[in-house]
Amino acid sequence: MKPVEIQIHQVSGQLGLNITQPNINLKITAPDIKMKTTPANLDLKIEPPEIIVDLRGSFNSMGLQDTYSFADSAAQEAKQAALQALDRRTQLGDQMADPHGPSIGQIVAQASKRPEKEVAIGLSPSVGPKISANLGTIKGVYTPARIESKVNEGTITNNFTWGKVDIYMEREPSIDIKS
Numbered sequence: 001m002k003p004v005e006i007q008i009h010q011v012s013g014q015l016g017l018n019i020t021q022p023n024i025n026l027k028i029t030a031p032d033i034k035m036k037t038t039p040a041n042l043d044l045k046i047e048p049p050e051i052i053v054d055l056r057g058s059f060n061s062m063g064l065q066d067t068y069s070f071a072d073s074a075a076q077e078a079k080q081a082a083l084q085a086l087d088r089r090t091q092l093g094d095q096m097a098d099p100h101g102p103s104i105g106q107i108v109a110q111a112s113k114r115p116e117k118e119v120a121i122g123l124s125p126s127v128g129p130k131i132s133a134n135l136g137t138i139k140g141v142y143t144p145a146r147i148e149s150k151v152n153e154g155t156i157t158n159n160f161t162w163g164k165v166d167i168y169m170e171r172e173p174s175i176d177i178k179s
Helices: 056-059 068-098 106-112
Strands: 007-011 016-018 023-029 033-038 041-047 050-054 130-134 137-143 146-152 156-160 164-171 174-179
Touching: 056 068, 068 106
Parallel strands: none
Antiparallel strands: 007 174, 016 164, 023 156, 033 146, 041 137, 050 130
């Protein structure tokens, strides 16, 4: 008997894989914040104080006068001076008309003399000035600060694709036996 020779040829099967990775597609939109600020405001209307100093009493106590009193007294003095000048002129005319009166030289010498005037000056007032004040005012209008905001929310969009695995037979397994 003869030995039997058997040849076995085996080919393994082979699987193929087709892999699709999962896809995470995130789309993110940031939030949009719009802010408008209005600062605080303070409007002030200021009326300053007024100080009134009346010096008439002080001036009068020193023999001085304020503007209005001086104008009144100057008018009175001018009126008196005019009346005295008229009186002197009439007396001068009477003297010149009198043959036994003073001579023309004496009349001219008498007319050229300045009249004496008496002036009294005080060193300090005996009456103090009258001081009064009207207080000033401050009126204010306050407008508080404001913040106005508008928020558009952000978005997150997810376009997720699942991964997959496709399995296919790339090579068929086989056994080939020969004798």
